[in-house]
Every structure is written in C-alpha cells, then in structure tokens.
Amino acid sequence: MTGDAMAITLFHAPNTRSSTVLALLEELGAPFALRLLDLQAGEGRSPEFLAVNPLGKVPTLLDGDTPVTEQVAICLHLADRFPQAGLAPAPDDPLRGRYLRWLVFYAASFEPAVIDRATQRDPAPQRMSPYGTYDAVMDAVAGMLTPGPYVLGERYSAADVVWGSALAWTLRFGIVPALPIFQDYAGRITARPAFQRARARDAAAG
Structure with missing residues (x-):
C-alpha cells in the first residue's frame, strides 16, 4: 500500500x-x-x-x-x-448551488423524515420540524430527479452516490413510496461498477 x-x-x-x-x-x-x-x-x-x-x-x-x-x-x-x-462542481460552477442544496437536503430533511416514518414516530409540529411534512419531502425528491437522469441533469456527481444509495435502501424497506422515478433512479445508480x-x-x- x-x-x-x-x-x-x-x-x-x-x-x-x-x-x-x-x-x-x-x-x-x-x-x-x-x-x-x-x-x-x-x-x-x-x-x-x-x-x-x-x-x-x-x-x-x-x-x-x-x-x-x-x-x-x-x-x-x-x-x-x-x-x-x-x-463535484467547482465553487464557480453554476451547478454548485444545486449540488450543495440537494446533498444538505438529504441530511437535513430526507433522513429525519424517513427515520420518523420508519419508527412510526410523530413528526414535530410543522413550524419546528426540520423537514415540514413527509409528503412534501417525497414531492421534493421526485422534483429533484425530474427530468434526470441525475441530480444535476446530465452530469453524474457525488450527490447521485448519496441519493442512489439512500433510495435503494429506503425502497427496499418500504420507507419511501415505490414510485417509478425512485425505482428507476436507484436501479440506475446502484448498477454502476x-x-x-x-x-x-x-x-x-x-
């Protein structure tokens, strides 16, 4: 080594x-x-x-x-x-903001939402919740993946590694809805070598 x-x-x-x-x-x-x-x-x-x-x-x-x-x-x-x-888009790349937004959204909103759902725990009141509502988070993720094929459109990035892995796991355990856009994306990312x-x-x- x-x-x-x-x-x-x-x-x-x-x-x-x-x-x-x-x-x-x-x-x-x-x-x-x-x-x-x-x-x-x-x-x-x-x-x-x-x-x-x-x-x-x-x-x-x-x-x-x-x-x-x-x-x-x-x-x-x-x-x-x-x-x-x-x-990773460079700091002066126009895609950098989108890249940072959706990576941080994963940690700040998606993870708390799916953990609450998986543990059947009531979310905090909406004005205090880090993610608002579970349904709003799922809608946001679906919007993020449209039109695709990647989080940054035609450009594959580290954001796809995070989101592909996350959706594959949460689909497997039924924590997110089995929407075709989630299934197709997770399958495409996790099929990579x-x-x-x-x-x-x-x-x-x-």
Missing part, C-alpha cells in the same frame, strides 16, 4: 451508511485504507475509535490526522479532495 493510500482511512461497517462512502471512494478511484468495525461486538465503542469520533458512529474518515464525520460532510470532502474524478465493487467488499466482509 502506497503512502498516498495510507492518507485516507475509512472506518466502515458493512451494510450501513458508510457503504455509501465506500461506493464513493470506488467511484473516485481514490486510494484508501479500510478499517472494518464490528458494531455488534462493540468495536464502535472502543477507546481507539471514540478518540476519532466521540459518537462512535460510521462512516468516519481520517484524512491524514484530520477526522471527518457525518456522511454528507465526508462525501463533500472526498469529492473536492479528488477533483480529477469530476464528481463502483456500487457493485462496494457491495462485493461488504459481502466479503460478512
């Missing part, structure tokens, strides 16, 4: 949110070291890992000595870190 490969370490548990970051690293062709954690065995609570991420959550990334946590922050960081892959390589790594890790 080269020195460059050692610069980035992904703390990863198979078939969790960190699988999205693993797929992005595969898309980027980025060198990285993979540190598997057995969360069921309590490895997420080890002193070594808590020193990197006090919440004990994956995904967690080390870029050199710098920890980066939170799925969307990691994806933003990596896509900018490897600009040669072309998965990078996703297949990430899934093979997860399968091999058990």
Whole structure:
C-alpha cells in the first residue's frame, strides 16, 4: 500500500451508511485504507475509535490526522479532495448551488423524515420540524430527479452516490413510496461498477 493510500482511512461497517462512502471512494478511484468495525461486538465503542469520533458512529474518515464525520460532510470532502474524478462542481460552477442544496437536503430533511416514518414516530409540529411534512419531502425528491437522469441533469456527481444509495435502501424497506422515478433512479445508480465493487467488499466482509 502506497503512502498516498495510507492518507485516507475509512472506518466502515458493512451494510450501513458508510457503504455509501465506500461506493464513493470506488467511484473516485481514490486510494484508501479500510478499517472494518464490528458494531455488534462493540468495536464502535472502543477507546481507539471514540478518540476519532466521540459518537462512535460510521462512516468516519481520517484524512491524514484530520477526522471527518457525518456522511454528507465526508462525501463533500472526498469529492473536492479528488477533483480529477469530476464528481463535484467547482465553487464557480453554476451547478454548485444545486449540488450543495440537494446533498444538505438529504441530511437535513430526507433522513429525519424517513427515520420518523420508519419508527412510526410523530413528526414535530410543522413550524419546528426540520423537514415540514413527509409528503412534501417525497414531492421534493421526485422534483429533484425530474427530468434526470441525475441530480444535476446530465452530469453524474457525488450527490447521485448519496441519493442512489439512500433510495435503494429506503425502497427496499418500504420507507419511501415505490414510485417509478425512485425505482428507476436507484436501479440506475446502484448498477454502476463502483456500487457493485462496494457491495462485493461488504459481502466479503460478512
């Protein structure tokens, strides 16, 4: 493993949110070291890992000595870190605002909405809710994917890695409606070779 490969370490548990970051690293062709954690065995609570991420959550990334946590922050960081892959619009690109909007929307609105729905938990009053209503979030996601084929139209980006992974999971568990636009998009994104390589790594890790 080269020195460059050692610069980035992904703390990863198979078939969790960190699988999205693993797929992005595969898309980027980025060198990285993979540190598997057995969360069921309590490895997420080890002193070594808590020193990197006090919440004990994956995904967690080390870029050199710098920890980066939170799925969307990691994806933003990596896509900018490897600009040669072309998965992030540059700051002066007109698409940058749309790219940032929908990545942050995923974390700020979509995730809270689907977690409330999955756990059958009543949302907060609309004036206090981070997402308003579940139906409004689903309508917004459908609008985001129209006309497609990607979040940025004809341009594939790190936003598609996040959204393709998210919709594949939530469709699988019936947390989002099985709309054709969601199914077609999730299938198209997760059929990419990078996703297949990430899934093979997860399968091999058990």
